[in-house]
Amino acid sequence: MITEMVEKMLLGDRQALARLITLVERDSREVPDIMKSVYPHIGKAFTVGVTGPPGGGKSTLVGRLAGSARQDERDVGIIAVDPTSPFSGGAILGDRIRMQQHYLDEGVFIRSMATRGSHGGLPRTASGVVKLLDAAGKDFVLVETVGVGQTEIDIMEAADTTVVVLVPEGGDSIQTMKAGLMEIADIFVVNKADRPGADYMLAEVEGMLSQRPDSWWKVPVVATEAVNDKGIEELYRHIKAHEKALGDGGHLDRNRSRQRKLDLLRTIEYRIMSQIVSQIENDKDLARYLERVETGEIDPYSAASQILTNHNLIDAWLKQVRGS
């Protein structure tokens, strides 16, 4: 059934794609099979992460970039993991309506995702969805996310180009907004550039960038007014330039290799941990440990040591892992 669904998706069936994404999102037991059959078909998509503080107009910018990419005859996928994005349903009606054109375009596939998966669940899931979009022929994937947390960093790891979106603000926020975002940006955008303070902010970001040592890529700073469709072409050109520079320097291949390695380690981690947790939850002896820890009779660290040296538990768990 999975094979059939993947076949359909590869032929362009949007419903099959949507269903597969749902399976990956829900972390169903079919995920390894899905990924195995999808893997031979990926590697063509270029992934652009768009991040920054809330209220920066990222969704509008993503919508505009999708437009540029469509004009450039690319198939576009959009993933919104930002809880405030109109794509993911977090924002006001006006924004949603502004995005509607893309909902009707067959060449654009939009998917929103919950920001808070179970413990550590999301990043892996988001990069799984990128792979599905890739295999489905979307060769330009935009991932919109918010902030500088670990979740976002993990998602950005999967992006080929990271665009950091700032807005001119009153005084103190300028300095602070940049702090966590400086290192991850391949391109800086100052959006809402018609607002007061935009020139100051552009100069300041450029000043900070000029202090960095030379590298194979000079991070550009682009002024945009996404709502008025200004500066988008220039931004898209910079993204294409970064794409080319990544390819020419062999960086893209290296990034992809690293990504595959991370996928392996995280998959192992995830599968082992699901097994361990279900073992602990279903084993009476181990449930007793959890109870004693909950009541405070034993501290969690001593309990962990005892559980890890308990042969029965590990053997039982081992059987499961080997069998699965």
Add this chain to the structure above:
Amino acid sequence: MITEMVEKMLLGDRQALARLITLVERDSREVPDIMKSVYPHIGKAFTVGVTGPPGGGKSTLVGRLAGSARQDERDVGIIAVDPTSPFSGGAILGDRIRMQQHYLDEGVFIRSMATRGSHGGLPRTASGVVKLLDAAGKDFVLVETVGVGQTEIDIMEAADTTVVVLVPEGGDSIQTMKAGLMEIADIFVVNKADRPGADYMLAEVEGMLSQRPDSWWKVPVVATEAVNDKGIEELYRHIKAHEKALGDGGHLDRNRSRQRKLDLLRTIEYRIMSQIVSQIENDKDLARYLERVETGEIDPYSAASQILTNHNLIDAWLKQVRGS
């Protein structure tokens, strides 16, 4: 040596405390021993998480709250995991100077932490540092963090009271800023309440809160001007009220039990994964898998399945875990 250091810390030695925190932060192999010896001495600290978008004046607010708690004759610990916090060294000189009073106060212990630990490392580490501060007699611990990512959610899990700090902003950001923060707030603060739009924002947050079903705790919304020391007393009173309500309703005990259970599961998870990763890195057979995945010869998901069903690997790894 650990026992000695812990003894010293329990007697109030700040240097011993600082050293133990460093060990926990660096994830040294002594961590389980440290935690085992610290665990009997914890449970007295009340932990307040202060979170919200960058530029909201969280650090100034945390500094003021530390002042209130000191006047209330509590010992204060401050952990800054916000890269933009002046406590953690991210911000401008003025802010740092404003904080300096606390650096000189023996009753306040301040510790900054890196926001980006290794994969999944930080939250566990931050809650470990909270435990050290608790054992060292800090009965009021403030944790300052930024944003709504998974890292922050994990840290907030460890907080007894979560204070979400917003600022009046121009139009669109109001709606968006709240989206990810609504569910985790025990207390809302609108800081910089002298700015235009503050009344509107207060009304709007209260409007959103009024739509929620009644609960044992009615989330208050407090207007503050941290820089001018306004509204801090009221905020501190609300924190104390939440502390009391948590205690009266038995919520505090339940939270602590849940926290201990999480500590156990995460410790197991962490110890198993460190072993697995070091096994993979040191085993030649397995290094071969990593190589094949890096070059793309085999997909990560198939490789994970093969590694997990490979008896030699698991047996070798098992020996290590049991022995440790």
